[in-house]
Amino acid sequence: MLLRNGLVVLPEDTVRLDIRTSGETIVELAEHLVPEPGEHVIDAAGRLVLPGFIDSHVHFREPGATHKEDFASGTRAALAGGVTTILDMPNTQPSTDNREHLAEKKALAAKKAVVDYGLYLGATNSNIEEALAISDQVVALKLYMGSSTGSLLVTEFAPLYRHFSTFPLHKPIVVHAEDEQSLKYFGSLGSKDHNQSRPPLSAQIAVSRALAIAEKTGRALHIAHTTTARELELIQEAKRKGVHVTCEVTPLHLFLNEDDQHHLGNFGKVNPPLRSENDRKALWTYFDTIDTIATDHAPHTRTEKDVPYEQAPSGMPGVQTMLPLLLTAAGEGRVTLNEIVKRCVVNPARIFGLKTKGALEIGKDADIVLVNPNVAYELTNEQMLSKCGWTPFAGWKVKGKIEQVFVRGSLAYENGTCIAEPGSGKPVPIQS
Numbered sequence: 001m002l003l004r005n006g007l008v009v010l011p012e013d014t015v016r017l018d019i020r021t022s023g024e025t026i027v028e029l030a031e032h033l034v035p036e037p038g039e040h041v042i043d044a045a046g047r048l049v050l051p052g053f054i055d056s057h058v059h060f061r062e063p064g065a066t067h068k069e070d071f072a073s074g075t076r077a078a079l080a081g082g083v084t085t086i087l088d089m090p091n092t093q094p095s096t097d098n099r100e101h102l103a104e105k106k107a108l109a110a111k112k113a114v115v116d117y118g119l120y121l122g123a124t125n126s127n128i129e130e131a132l133a134i135s136d137q138v139v140a141l142k143l144y145m146g147s148s149t150g151s152l153l154v155t156e157f158a159p160l161y162r163h164f165s166t167f168p169l170h171k172p173i174v175v176h177a178e179d180e181q182s183l184k185y186f187g188s189l190g191s192k193d194h195n196q197s198r199p200p201l202s203a204q205i206a207v208s209r210a211l212a213i214a215e216k217t218g219r220a221l222h223i224a225h226t227t228t229a230r231e232l233e234l235i236q237e238a239k240r241k242g243v244h245v246t247c248e249v250t251p252l253h254l255f256l257n258e259d260d261q262h263h264l265g266n267f268g269k270v271n272p273p274l275r276s277e278n279d280r281k282a283l284w285t286y287f288d289t290i291d292t293i294a295t296d297h298a299p300h301t302r303t304e305k306d307v308p309y310e311q312a313p314s315g316m317p318g319v320q321t322m323l324p325l326l327l328t329a330a331g332e333g334r335v336t337l338n339e340i341v342k343r344c345v346v347n348p349a350r351i352f353g354l355k356t357k358g359a360l361e362i363g364k365d366a367d368i369v370l371v372n373p374n375v376a377y378e379l380t381n382e383q384m385l386s387k388c389g390w391t392p393f394a395g396w397k398v399k400g401k402i403e404q405v406f407v408r409g410s411l412a413y414e415n416g417t418c419i420a421e422p423g424s425g426k427p428v429p430i431q432s
Helices: 071-080 099-112 130-134 155-165 180-187 199-216 228-240 251-255 259-268 278-287 324-331 336-349
Strands: 001-009 012-022 026-032 040-044 047-049 053-058 082-087 118-120 140-144 175-176 221-223 245-249 366-380 397-407 411-414
Touching: 001 336, 001 366, 012 082, 012 118, 026 053, 026 130, 053 071, 053 259, 053 324, 053 336, 071 082, 071 411, 082 180, 082 324, 099 118, 155 199, 199 221, 199 228, 221 397, 228 245, 228 278, 251 278, 251 324, 251 397, 324 366, 324 397
Parallel strands: 001 040, 001 047, 053 082, 082 118, 118 140, 140 175, 175 221, 221 245
Antiparallel strands: 001 012, 012 026, 047 366, 366 397, 397 411
8 A cells, every 4th residue: 555645744754755554564755756566646735644542551351341342432533533453442341350351351352353452461469470471462551549439448558669679670560559558547527529529639649749759669550641830840849760651641631621521421530530620730731741631441331420529430432533623733733643643643652562553664564544634523422432422512512533544454444434343353472
């Protein structure tokens, strides 16, 4: 295949280049490539050519909660959002916390996924040796320092420290950084304001603790969904000291604040919560400190959300809306396309050891997204391919229409239609 005349978004520059693929791989990038006999040629004039995004934080709910998402619906939503690789979290039913449960989830994904995928292992108080033994089969270890959806939780110092010390030091432990004891205390006060029942202090305590243990053990640490200025100050200082730490932010926290949560009600309830407008702005101020943008796609049905606050589950969908929101922010001058590609493609591939992913480069998988940058439209619930069927961004105006998505050189999505067959997605090769 030959893509011609497109504006190619690279990590450091945006240039007009042609891209040639062979099989599943990019084999040539240059100006004015000449079509070979019989070669399929696509004219990308007037289009942005982006690498397929890597969403390194999704909850596709399989096994155990497939009424609200599964690998088929979740990966179709990913395709529609220009995401060609997903990394799925372990807080399913049962939790992905041992080799048996991991094998079961692999088999489910292999039958249904239409994008490439990697899986996390979940940390427990008792699976320290098991996590080490199967570490080469997963992209990372997920450790919940505070309770959230599911039963995974590690709060005692001994298992926490042993996981940090034992899991391969170069391979990231990804932490949900909210302190459990403070969550219990603030939750007991009875506030129905989610940002008060799970306040910034809970996140700051957990981040400080995780950074201190990571510094002592010398391990790779990735902090999921940072939400406050203070967290990013702590991470920034740790990076200066040489701690091997990276961090993530979600579009939810980049674009929404606690006022939106009040407006959305339970549909805006997420862990960690939407924060103050000052903290939301701080995520943009500290943007250079943020390594990855990932969605924390966590769908729940309308019926599950439409209950009293205390009973409503936390989480919002997002895998289909990340790229349109970020394209719009780039068009408004808040961020460059190159900065987006670094955080949604380059850095996730590096942090999680995805050998064949990472950019539009010779030798990498031909994961390619064609975008018409001039098309403006409105996000609607009806557009969403997630089983939950809603988005907190319904009614938002965005600019930049995803027209075609290629996964490893094969056309998988075109103008609103998923073409890829279930099971066409593959597990990502992982660096050991």
